[in-house]
Amino acid sequence: xxxxxxxxxxxxxxxxxxxxxxxxxxxxxxxxxxxxxxxxxxxxxxxxxxxxxxxxxxxxxxxxxxxxxxxxxxxxxxxxxxxxxxxxxxxxxxxxxxxxxxxxxxxxxxxxxxxxxxxxxxxxxxxxxxxxxxxxxxxxxxxxxxxxxxxxxxxxxxxxxxxxxxxxxxxxxxxxxxxxxxxxxxxxxxxxxxxxxxxxxxxxxxxxxxxxxxxxxxxxxxxxxxxxxxxxxxxxxxxxxxxxxxxxxxxxxx
Numbered sequence: 001x002x003x004x005x006x007x008x009x010x011x012x013x014x015x016x017x018x019x020x021x022x023x024x025x026x027x028x029x030x031x032x033x034x035x036x037x038x039x040x041x042x043x044x045x046x047x048x049x050x051x052x053x054x055x056x057x058x059x060x061x062x063x064x065x066x067x068x069x070x071x072x073x074x075x076x077x078x079x080x081x082x083x084x085x086x087x088x089x090x091x092x093x094x095x096x097x098x099x100x101x102x103x104x105x106x107x108x109x110x111x112x113x114x115x116x117x118x119x120x121x122x123x124x125x126x127x128x129x130x131x132x133x134x135x136x137x138x139x140x141x142x143x144x145x146x147x148x149x150x151x152x153x154x155x156x157x158x159x160x161x162x163x164x165x166x167x168x169x170x171x172x173x174x175x176x177x178x179x180x181x182x183x184x185x186x187x188x189x190x191x192x193x194x195x196x197x198x199x200x201x202x203x204x205x206x207x208x209x210x211x212x213x214x215x216x217x218x219x220x221x222x223x224x225x226x227x228x229x230x231x232x233x234x235x236x237x238x239x240x241x242x243x244x245x246x247x248x249x250x251x252x253x254x
Contacts (some may be wrong), residue, residue: 013221046197053190057223060187064178064230071174071233071240078167079244082108084160085140086249091153092143100139107132108249112242120235125172133168137161177231187227191220 086104089097107129115129140161145151198213229236 049194049197053194060227064227067178068230068233074167074170076244078164079248081160081164083248088153088157091149096143103136103139107136108245112245116242119175123175123235175234179231
């Protein structure tokens with residue numbers, strides 16, 4: 001099922017629940033009940049519950065968005081470091097240069113076509129990807145510079161290799177979800193309480209109030225969907241892509 005279909009169903013379901021409960025409540029209410037006589041304390045509590053829940057939602061969205069941005073930065077850093085390695089080895093002998101570039105291309109192609117699907121489906125990287133990157137590391141570190149020009153390029157290549165390895169490790173750490181289950185329980189429970197307070201205000205007098213209550217519930221459902229979607233940076237609808245690899249290594253997309 002598409003993530004966007006899940007969003008539509010969640011928002012429609014939230015609106016439907018509010019409408020159904022409100023209509024049922026309107027039919028079962030006593031004739032002498034006056035919706036305008038809501039105690040002030042209930043209105044005050046509803047306001048503060050809504051404010052607190054809005055702050056919690058804002059912090060949760062900011063947290064998962066920051067994690068997603070960091071995941072994108074890891075991909076960009078890894079692709080950039082590998083690109084620098086491919087470019088800097090131009091000073092090496094052709095045999096060494098071609099071997100390093102071929103191994104870099106093999107690693108990038110594997111990440112784009114195989115490992116990325118594994119990250120999306122199982123939220124983890126593969127051992128094979130680590131082996132291919134280790135082959136690149138061996139190519140870079142095992143070459144003995146034959147002249148001063150190669151020696152000057154050797155240390156920067158090691159630095160870029162370390163940057164690529166660090167970025168891969170960071171990408172591996174970011175494949176899972178970032179929100180612990182207890183936070184999800186708090187977000188869902190808080191949403192139910194916040195929507196429930198709408199009924200405490202006896203929203204059932206006009207169609208306009210009913211529409212606003214439904215839109216309010218749909219908005220909460222939308223915000224929870226965004227948090228859920230951003231929570232796994234590589235595997236859901238608005239996921240981090242392998243675009244940096246494809247941009248710097250056009251041949252990897254073939």
